[in-house]
Amino acid sequence: MSVTAAKGFLAAGIAAGIKENGNPDLSLVVNTGPRRAAAGVFTSNRVKAAPVLWSEQVLKAGQVSAVVLNSGGANACTGPKGFQDTHATAEKAAEVLGLGAAEVAVASTGLIGILLPMDKLLPGIEQAAEALSEHGGEKAAIAIKTTDSVHKTSVVTKDGWTVGGMAKGAGMLAPGLATMLVVLTTDADLDSAALDRALRAATKVTFDRVDSDGCMSTNDTVLLLASGASEVTPEYEEFAAAVRTVCDDLGQQLIRDAEGASKDIKVEVINAASEDDAVEVGRSIARNNLLKCAIHGEDPNWGRVLSAIGTTKAAFDPDQLNVAINGIWVCKNGGVGEDREKVDMRYREVHIVADLAAGTETATIWTNDLTADYVHENSAYSS
Amino acid sequence: MSVTAAKGFLAAGIAAGIKENGNPDLSLVVNTGPRRAAAGVFTSNRVKAAPVLWSEQVLKAGQVSAVVLNSGGANACTGPKGFQDTHATAEKAAEVLGLGAAEVAVASTGLIGILLPMDKLLPGIEQAAEALSEHGGEKAAIAIKTTDSVHKTSVVTKDGWTVGGMAKGAGMLAPGLATMLVVLTTDADLDSAALDRALRAATKVTFDRVDSDGCMSTNDTVLLLASGASEVTPEYEEFAAAVRTVCDDLGQQLIRDAEGASKDIKVEVINAASEDDAVEVGRSIARNNLLKCAIHGEDPNWGRVLSAIGTTKAAFDPDQLNVAINGIWVCKNGGVGEDREKVDMRYREVHIVADLAAGTETATIWTNDLTADYVHENSAYSS
Numbered sequence: 171m172s173v174t175a176a177k178g179f180l181a182a183g184i185a186a187g188i189k190e191n192g193n194p195d196l197s198l199v200v201n202t203g204p205r206r207a208a209a210g211v212f213t214s215n216r217v218k219a220a221p222v223l224w225s226e227q228v229l230k231a232g233q234v235s236a237v238v239l240n241s242g243g244a245n246a247c248t249g250p251k252g253f254q255d256t257h258a259t260a261e262k263a264a265e266v267l268g269l270g271a272a273e274v275a276v277a278s279t280g281l282i283g284i285l286l287p288m289d290k291l292l293p294g295i296e297q298a299a300e301a302l303s304e305h306g307g308e309k310a311a312i313a314i315k316t317t318d319s320v321h322k323t324s325v326v327t328k329d330g331w332t333v334g335g336m337a338k339g340a341g342m343l344a345p346g347l348a349t350m351l352v353v354l355t356t357d358a359d360l361d362s363a364a365l366d367r368a369l370r371a372a373t374k375v376t377f378d379r380v381d382s383d384g385c386m387s388t389n390d391t392v393l394l395l396a397s398g399a400s401e402v403t404p405e406y407e408e409f410a411a412a413v414r415t416v417c418d419d420l421g422q423q424l425i426r427d428a429e430g431a432s433k434d435i436k437v438e439v440i441n442a443a444s445e446d447d448a449v450e451v452g453r454s455i456a457r458n459n460l461l462k463c464a465i466h467g468e469d470p471n472w473g474r475v476l477s478a479i480g481t482t483k484a485a486f487d488p489d490q491l492n493v494a495i496n497g498i499w500v501c502k503n504g505g506v507g508e509d510r511e512k513v514d515m516r517y518r519e520v521h522i523v524a525d526l527a528a529g530t531e532t533a534t535i536w537t538n539d540l541t542a543d544y545v546h547e548n549s550a551y552s553s
Numbered sequence: 554m555s556v557t558a559a560k561g562f563l564a565a566g567i568a569a570g571i572k573e574n575g576n577p578d579l580s581l582v583v584n585t586g587p588r589r590a591a592a593g594v595f596t597s598n599r600v601k602a603a604p605v606l607w608s609e610q611v612l613k614a615g616q617v618s619a620v621v622l623n624s625g626g627a628n629a630c631t632g633p634k635g636f637q638d639t640h641a642t643a644e645k646a647a648e649v650l651g652l653g654a655a656e657v658a659v660a661s662t663g664l665i666g667i668l669l670p671m672d673k674l675l676p677g678i679e680q681a682a683e684a685l686s687e688h689g690g691e692k693a694a695i696a697i698k699t700t701d702s703v704h705k706t707s708v709v710t711k712d713g714w715t716v717g718g719m720a721k722g723a724g725m726l727a728p729g730l731a732t733m734l735v736v737l738t739t740d741a742d743l744d745s746a747a748l749d750r751a752l753r754a755a756t757k758v759t760f761d762r763v764d765s766d767g768c769m770s771t772n773d774t775v776l777l778l779a780s781g782a783s784e785v786t787p788e789y790e791e792f793a794a795a796v797r798t799v800c801d802d803l804g805q806q807l808i809r810d811a812e813g814a815s816k817d818i819k820v821e822v823i824n825a826a827s828e829d830d831a832v833e834v835g836r837s838i839a840r841n842n843l844l845k846c847a848i849h850g851e852d853p854n855w856g857r858v859l860s861a862i863g864t865t866k867a868a869f870d871p872d873q874l875n876v877a878i879n880g881i882w883v884c885k886n887g888g889v890g891e892d893r894e895k896v897d898m899r900y901r902e903v904h905i906v907a908d909l910a911a912g913t914e915t916a917t918i919w920t921n922d923l924t925a926d927y928v929h930e931n932s933a934y935s936s
Contacts, residue, residue, distance in 0.1 A: 217863030217871045217887070248857050249872070249888035282856025283889055385843045386864045390855075401687035459842070459923075460768045460931050467932025473665025473771075476630050480600030481769045488600045489632070504600070507630035508664055540842075548843050549850025 172307025172323035173199050175334030176357040181306035183313030186294025188242035188280075188287055194313035195242040196291065198298040199353055200267060200481050205398030209366035211274070211373050214391035219246035220256040221276040222389060228260075228434070232362030234395055235273035237353055238263050238298075239314050240291060241338070243280040244349060246388040255286050262292050266299040277391040279316055279338065279349040282315035297417025308447045311336035314351055317547065318426055324419040326412045331358040331400040333412045337420040339387075349389040350377065350424065355415060358409055359398035368410040369394045376417035380536045382428040383544070384457040392417075401412050425536045430543030435520045437535045442526045447484035448533035451524060455535070462540035468515035472501040475524060485528040492525035496508050555706035556582050556715030559740040561780025566696030566829050569677025571625035571663075571670055576722060576861035577696035579674065580622040581681040582609025582736055583650060588781030588808040591617035592749035593658070596773035602629030603639040605772060611658050613645075615745030617778055618656040620736055621646050622697050624721070626663040629771040638669050645675050649682040660774040662699055662721065662732040694719035697734050700812055700930065707802040709795045714741040714783040716795045720803040722770075729869060731771040731808075733760065733807065737799060741792055742781035749795040752777045757853040759800035762832070763919045765811040766927070767840040775800075808919045813927030816848050818903045820918045825909045831916035832868035834907060837861045838918070845923035851898035858907060868911045875908035 174181050179201055184195040201208075212222050228234060238259050245252045258276040267274075278286070301309075311321040318338050325334040339350035341367035354369075373392055394413065404412075425434055437455045442448035455461065458478040464471035472493045479491060493501035498513045500506075520539075538544075557564050562584055569579040584591075593612035595605050611617060621642055628635045644755040650657075661669070684692075694704040701721050708717040722733035737752075756775055756930045777796065787795075808817055820838045825831035838844065841861040847854035855876045862874060874883035883889075903922075923929075 215860060215863040216865075216869075217874075219861045244856075245886065247856055247888050249886065252888070282854075282860065383842045385841055385857075385861065388860050388863065420578045434871070458768055459766045459927075463928050463931035466928060469932065471665075473627075473630055474768075476600045477598060477665065477769065477771050480598040480771065482599075486599075491600075501630065501666070503632065505630050505635070539703060540928055542928045544842075545846050545849060545923055546848035549852065 171325045171334055172311045172336045173334060173353050173355045174307035175325040176302055176332040176355045176397065178202050179355045180302040180304060181310040182214040182298040182301035182303060183306065183309030184294060184298050184301055186297065187290040188240055195241040196294040196298055197313040198302060199237045199310060200302055201395050201397050203397055205359060205396055206233045206235045206273065207362040207365055207396040208232060209362055209369045209394045211369055211392045213387055214436055215386045215388050217388050219244050219278060219389040220248060220252040221245055221278045223253065223392060224256045224260065225275040228272060231272065233273055234275050235269045236267055237275045237277065237393060239277045239351055241279050241314050241316050243278060243284060243286045244282050244389050245278040245286050246282040251285060251494060255288055259291060264296045266296055275393060277351045279314065279351055279389055282388060285418060307336065313351050314338040317429055322423040323422055324416045326415050328404065328408065330402040331404055332356060333416050335416050335420060337424060339424060341387050347455055348386055349387040352392040352414065352420060354394040356396050357400035358396055358441030359401060359403045360396050360409065365394050366405060368413045369436060369485050371410055372414040372417040376421040378416065379534060380421045381447055381453055381456045382425060382538050388412045425538060428538040429547045430541045431538035432462050432541050433451055433520050433539035434518055435465055435522060435537045435539065437537060438523045440523060440525050440532045441529055442531040443485035443529035445531045445533055446515060448531050450482050451479055451526065452533050452535035455482065455522065455524060456537035464519055464537035466541050470495040470500055470510050470513035470515060476501060476520060479524060484526060486526040490527040492527065494523040496521055554708045554717055555694045555719045555774060556736050556738045557687055557690035558708040559715040559738045559780065561585050561740050561782030562738045563685040563687060564684060564693040565681040565684035566689065566692030567677060567681045567684055569671055569680065570673040571623055573634060577623040577864035578695040579677040579681055580693040581685060582620045582693060583685055584618050584778050584780050586780055588742060588779055589616045589618045589656065590743060590745040590779040591615060592745055592752045594752055594775045596770055598769045598771050600771050602627050602661060602772040603631060603635040604628055604661045606636065607639045607643065608658040608660065608774060611655060614655065616656055616879055617658050618652045619646050619650055620658045620660065620776060621678060622660045622734055624662050624697050624699050624772055626661060626667060626669045627665050627772050628661040628669050629665040631668055633641045634668060638671055641671060642674060645678045649679055658776060660734045662734055662772055690719065696720040697725055702810055705803055705806040707799045709798050710785065711791065711795055713785040714787055714797050714851060715739060718799050718803060720807060722807060732770040735775040735803060737777040737796065739779050740783035741779055742784060743779050743785045743792065747789060748777050748779055751796045754793055755797040755800040759797065759804040762917060763804045763808050764836055765808060765921050767844045808921060811921040812930045813924045814921030815924050816903050816922035817901055818905060818920045818922065819921060821906045823906060823908050823915045824912055825914040826868035828914045828916055831914050832910065833865050834862055834867045835916050835918035837865050838905065838907060839920035842923055849922035849924050853878040853883055853893050853896035853898060858905060859884060862907060867909060869909040873910040875910065877906040879904055
């Protein structure tokens with residue numbers, strides 16, 4: 171399903187030899203129209219990889235006919251040569267597919283600071299173009315994996331139109347753990363302005379709130395392509411909801427596959443004075459290494475939650491804070507609440523509720539625990 | 554030496570039974586004058602422990618005659634009863650020592666969210682008062698340890714006057730790993746305004762720049778007490794330099810003893826447009842979990858340094874950034890520099906230089922690597 175669930179799209183995923191182990195490493199997604207509308211959201215890291223700089227330019231025109239994605243190399247911090255390589259990648263795809271290079275977006279993931287093996291990548295594009303298929307979505311999703319243990323896809327089908335997509339990584343737009351690459355496709359008949367609005371609204375409450383380890387990639391890219399092949403123009407709200415559902419599903423799949431994690435932690439901030447406050451507090455809790463270690467140890471350590479809340483600028487009174495862990499209000503009014511022995515921490519899912527008692531706004535941030543496996547993966551794997 | 558190196562101070566460290574394992578857990582430091590000037594700097598966490606709330610009030614008058622410090626319990630998030638307990642602690646010390654409670658500062662460290670065993674702590678104060686000695690500094694330094702593997706003391710002696718001190722923890726004022734408690738003493742004859750100025754200037758460039766794990770304690774406390782017993786009033790600059798030297802030395806001891814660390818990392822930011830920019834960039838690098846894992850794995854991963862710099866608001870051009878690791882400029886002009894194979898990562902000390910090429914300001918942040926031992930200590934130890 172993946173990016174070929176919607177009509178008007180072809181995809182392929184092949185092994186071009188970019189990865190030394192011979193695993194699939196090159197994906198191609200082609201919009202066969204009739205429309206080629208597109209929107210994109212990119213990393214907010216100021217150190218941006220060459221493909222991000224390129225694709226940001228491409229997206230300004232709101233039209234994308236093809237996307238080339240590679241794993242096995244991020245093409246970040248590679249200077250003018252790296253940018254030339256991205257340009258050559260788009261040129262090659264354009265040549266093979268009979269398009270203009272300015273309609274071809276590029277996304278890369280893998281090690282920073284090394285040049286891509288263009289002698290393998292360029293022939294790989296020809297090979298991928300030959301393999302393009304209406305059923306190529308799964309293979310495309312597989313070929314963008316790096317440390318992912320599984321490939322991630324999601325599809326929502328509505329009345330005559332579909333939104334589908336694929337994702338890799340275990341992080342978020344800003345910030346993220348490992349690079350997140352996402353391509354969404356739809357056969358709904360919408361212009362790039364509507365796509366842009368729906369995509370930004372969706373990523374703000376999904377990928378942006380998945381915060382595995384607080385680190386922001388140089389390469390994060392989320393694209394939404396519309397073919398118009400269904401000949402249906404849905405109501406904006408219905409379309410936006412479908413995009414949000416697919417983003418939410420893919421975001422959840424990313425967090426469940428985060429590097430080395432043993433717990434998936436839902437941090438829900440309630441009764442905040444503003445949504446910004448709720449997000450700030452949620453992120454502070456989600457990034458607290460001491461708390462993440464405690465959760466790994468199945469210790470419902472609400473003191474570390476309060477300590478994390480205390481570092482924010484959000485409106486709250488320390489003596490009014492309440493914290494529940496897995497349904498038990500272990501902290502009430504800034505002090506000891508219900509018996510922490512009642513908290514059942516055996517399962518992978520952990521739910522932390524932080525009640526700021528300062529308003530009515532809410533936000534949820536998703537994160538993971540901090541484990542020895544995380545340390546091992548990220549001290550052994552150069553990226 | 555420690556807090557009794559300077560004339561006019563007595564100290565003691567005893568086992569009051571607050572810690573279940575019977576280790577020393579209560580320290581008392583007494584200023585015998587003739588002067589009792591003092592200054593203090595406290596955690597910037599908005600969730601403050603009872604002893605911090607109490608001692609902040611005491612310090613407002615600029616006079617401290619005694620400090621009671623306990624390990625084995627932070628007395629944080631303990632509500633009105635916790636504050637009453639701190640008050641009772643000061644009252645008891647005042648009674649035993651013939652002082653007013655408003656001259657007694659209190660500092661605590663240990664688990665958050667549990668009340669202190671006052672039935673053990675109050676008799677412990679009597680016991681500590683009986684043990685007070687001009688040679689009690691070492692014992693006082695030992696009794697404030699929690700997960701510290703060694704106690705930390707430092708002394709600078711100048712022409713007729715001395716600054717000495719003790720510290721526990723492995724962190725900083727804001728933020729920090731485990732609570733940092735520091736008591737500095739001097740027999741220099743200075744008023745509280747001079748002490749305050751010298752202490753704030755020193756902590757800003759020492760403890761504030763030790764950032765082991767980005768987490769901020771509810772209890773961090775740094776006190777500077779002056780007895781005037783030397784009858785020498787040094788020049789302010791000379792005195793401030795001595796305070797800074799002692800703080801720097803203690804800060805280095807803290808980072809070398811950080812929980813579970815295998816590498817001490819000096820992050821030096823140079824050629825920044827402002828000191829604030831340099832500190833922001835240094836802190837961003839120091840808090841990047843992916844980089845800290847890479848350093849643990851002895852991988853000179855400059856891409857993660859650039860990625861961390863890119864998340865800041867500091868002035869820089871991505872194509873002008875340079876990074877050296879242990880003397881090798883592995884990143885030049887935002888791309889590949891010297892051969893990373895030349896970087897020798899075998900030793901505990903790691904030196905990262907980030908050149909922003911945007912000005913002339915500089916700042917150094919000290920941190921540690923992220924290790925499986927850190928995860929183990931902090932998932933097994935509730936604090």
